[in-house]
Amino acid sequence: xxxxxxxxxxxxxxxxxxxxxxxxxxxxxxxxxxxxxxxxxxxxxxxxxxxxxxxxxxxxxxxxxxxxxxxxxxxxxxxxxxxxxxxxxxxxxxxxxxxxxxxxxxxxxxxxxxxxxxxxxxxxxxxxxxxxxxxxxxxxxxxxxxxxxxxxxxxxxxxxxxxxxxxxxxxxxxxxxxxxxxxxxxxxxxxxxxxx
Amino acid sequence: xxxxxxxxxxxxxxxxxxxxxxxxxxxxxxxxxxxxxxxxxxxxxxxxxxxxxxxxxxxxxxxxxxxxxxxxxxxxxxxxxxxxxxxxxxxxxxxxxxxxxxxxxxxxxxxxxxxxxxxxxxxxxxxxxxxxxxxxxxxxxxxxxxxxxxxxxxxxxxxxxxxxxxxxxxxxxxxxxxxxxxxxxxxxxxxxxxxx
Numbered sequence: 001x002x003x004x005x006x007x008x009x010x011x012x013x014x015x016x017x018x019x020x021x022x023x024x025x026x027x028x029x030x031x032x033x034x035x036x037x038x039x040x041x042x043x044x045x046x047x048x049x050x051x052x053x054x055x056x057x058x059x060x061x062x063x064x065x066x067x068x069x070x071x072x073x074x075x076x077x078x079x080x081x082x083x084x085x086x087x088x089x090x091x092x093x094x095x096x097x098x099x100x101x102x103x104x105x106x107x108x109x110x111x112x113x114x115x116x117x118x119x120x121x122x123x124x125x126x127x128x129x130x131x132x133x134x135x136x137x138x139x140x141x142x143x144x145x146x147x148x149x150x151x152x153x154x155x156x157x158x159x160x161x162x163x164x165x166x167x168x169x170x171x172x173x174x175x176x177x178x179x180x181x182x183x184x185x186x187x188x189x190x191x192x193x194x195x196x
Numbered sequence: 197x198x199x200x201x202x203x204x205x206x207x208x209x210x211x212x213x214x215x216x217x218x219x220x221x222x223x224x225x226x227x228x229x230x231x232x233x234x235x236x237x238x239x240x241x242x243x244x245x246x247x248x249x250x251x252x253x254x255x256x257x258x259x260x261x262x263x264x265x266x267x268x269x270x271x272x273x274x275x276x277x278x279x280x281x282x283x284x285x286x287x288x289x290x291x292x293x294x295x296x297x298x299x300x301x302x303x304x305x306x307x308x309x310x311x312x313x314x315x316x317x318x319x320x321x322x323x324x325x326x327x328x329x330x331x332x333x334x335x336x337x338x339x340x341x342x343x344x345x346x347x348x349x350x351x352x353x354x355x356x357x358x359x360x361x362x363x364x365x366x367x368x369x370x371x372x373x374x375x376x377x378x379x380x381x382x383x384x385x386x387x388x389x390x391x392x
Contacts, residue, residue: 002259008240038245042238044204049234051200063198
């Protein structure tokens with residue numbers, strides 16, 4: 001075939017979860033769409049690389065520093081939700097239930113991958129906690145082995161500062177069934193039971 | 197979130213088979229990769245729109261006119277395989293079993309979608325057949341209702357030119373089972389049986 005279509009198939013194929021067949025389908029789609037539409041896609045890809053920075057306060061991705069959330073005066077800055085990645089901020093924001101600030105660690109502690117505390121924005125989190133009137137830190141790392149370990153590590157560092165530290169609840173997902181829950185999830189749900 | 201990441205999610209979401217969640221995953225992937233890698237992807241998209249032309253002989257996509265296959269002197273030009281789309285050329289080429297030329301119709305007859313003979317490269321196919329020493333035309337449109345109808349239509353036009361017209365075989369796919377074959381497939385397999 002034409003070299004440029006082969007190269008586009010190859011480039012799409014490099015994206016996560018995009019196999020050879022899907023990459024081919026996408027490349028032929030690009031061939032079919034209007035030039036402006038293809039330009040929009042190419043431009044959006046480049047814009048992300050050129051415009052996106054990290055917020056100097058919460059380390060969420062942003063185009064302006066500080067980010068929209070940190071700059072928003074209606075948000076409760078006495079509450080900080082600590083998450084692993086920017087996409088977790090997006091997930092929490094979608095609930096519409098949270099009105100505090102965030103702190104994006106940029107990953108989790110993972111000795112096997114050589115990721116220690118100095119590789120995450122932990123020092124920056126502690127500096128934020130020392131300076132401002134923060135009342136509560138919600139540890140919202142994932143309920144994975146690394147996420148749990150990171151939460152425990154952070155709790156140990158934050159508690160001595162006299163700030164309330166909480167962890168997001170672990171239990172059965174909404175719509176889930178006891179029958180199909182794994183052992184850890186069910187154990188967490190029982191351990192974390194709340195009074196009716 | 198940042199506008200540019202929202203826009204990239206939206207652009208990915210426009211691609212076929214890419215839902216909201218996958219688009220988000222892809223956008224965050226682009227955010228993570230090196231700038232050069234993102235540039236390669238954006239450039240590959242634009243290259244396809246800028247460099248790809250249609251071959252003036254077979255109407256396959258190409259960067260040079262005539263295309264590699266039409267320009268290749270080792271290919272048997274007395275044999276023309278008629279397909280619906282460029283990706284079908286790719287599929288036939290992958291078999292490694294075909295050494296003739298191609299003719300890409302650019303679609304199939306579909307009265308419901310207002311696609312008639314004048315919307316396909318049929319006139320161009322007949323001109324090719326009149327000029328050159330073509331001995332056989334293989335009709336390799338898809339075994340769908342429209343593909344079959346297009347093949348029948350073409351056969352009626354080509355036969356009077358004194359050229360052999362063949363249709364790709366329809367039957368059980370390799371690795372298939374009679375038990376699971378649909379009625380039409382099995383009927384075709386019986387009808388198209390060949391002597392042992």
